Amino acid sequence: MMILRKKMNYIVGLLLLAFSVLTYADNVPPDVLVKNTTVDVTTILKRDKAVLLNDSQKLYALIDAKVLPHFDFNQMTMLAVGRYWRQATPVQxxxxxxxxxxxLVRTYANALAEFNNQVIExxxxxxAANATDATVQTQVKQPGAQPIPIDYSxxxxxxxxxxxxxxxxxxxxxxxxRSSFATEIRNSGIDGLIHTLAGRNQQNAPTKPATTK
Structure with missing residues (x-):
């Protein structure tokens, strides 16, 4: 499970960056949105990785401004919480x-440290012309390892x-x-899950880089 989690964190963080450049992509088809940004994002990572990893606040700010607008976190959270979502109050x-x-921001930021010029195919x-749901299929190739398939819903x-x-x-x-959230809710309730997530996020909160005098 730990190996799977590390692989997911690494790959998700890497691939989600493919959405970080096109801020105004309302009319761009999903596959084009992914394809057209890959080269640009790779260039950004090669150029700024050292600077971003030295200042986690800048890294988180970049993800917050460039990546997150392309994700439906309401839908993702609702699906992750599953059947317990309807039991939660609006505030919860x-x-x-x-x-x-x-x-997820913390996960993506941590995963960036593992980027090492992998090839995305x-x-x-x-x-269909009138489709409202689509899956973009990609795979990550890296030397000495099997390609890792990635599907974006x-x-x-x-x-x-x-x-x-x-x-x-x-x-x-x-x-x-959803599996881990369900276990937490069964044991501690919805407020327990919120408390656990908040605590984990607090532990991984960004810190300012050390300054030299």
Whole structure:
């Protein structure tokens, strides 16, 4: 389980960056959105990785500004919480969205440290003209290892195409969290899950880089 979690954190963090450049992508098809940004993002990582990793606040700010707008965190949180979502009060739902969003930001930031110029390939994509849901299939190639398939589940919204799940080597990110969230809720209730997520996020809160005199 730990190996799977590390692989998911690493790959999700890497691949989600493919959405960080096109801020105004309302009318861009989902596959084009991913393809057109990959080269640009790779360039950014090569150029700024050392600086960003030395200042986690800048790294988190970059992710918050460039990556997160392309994800539907309301939908992702609702799917991750599963059947317990309807039991949550509106206040609890907003807290769950906030903490889950923060958790994923921390995950993506930590995963960036593992980026090492892997190659991203895209599988043929077909979508009906009036489709509102699509899956973009890719794979990550790295020397000495089997390619890792990555599937992006996306939905068309008024603000353009948004990601609501990522499957890594056949394992859904949302489903993976749903299992652990359900266990936490059964043991400690919805407030217990919120408390656990908040505590984890607090532990991993960004720190300012050390200054030299």
């Amino acid at each position: 739902q907003q807290s769950l969205i906030k903490e889950f969003r923060t958790l 895209f599988k043929p994509f077909n979508m 996306m939905e068309k919204t008024d603000a353009g195409w948004k990601v609501y799940d990522v499957s890594i080597d056949g394992v859904s990110l949302v489903t993976n969290y």
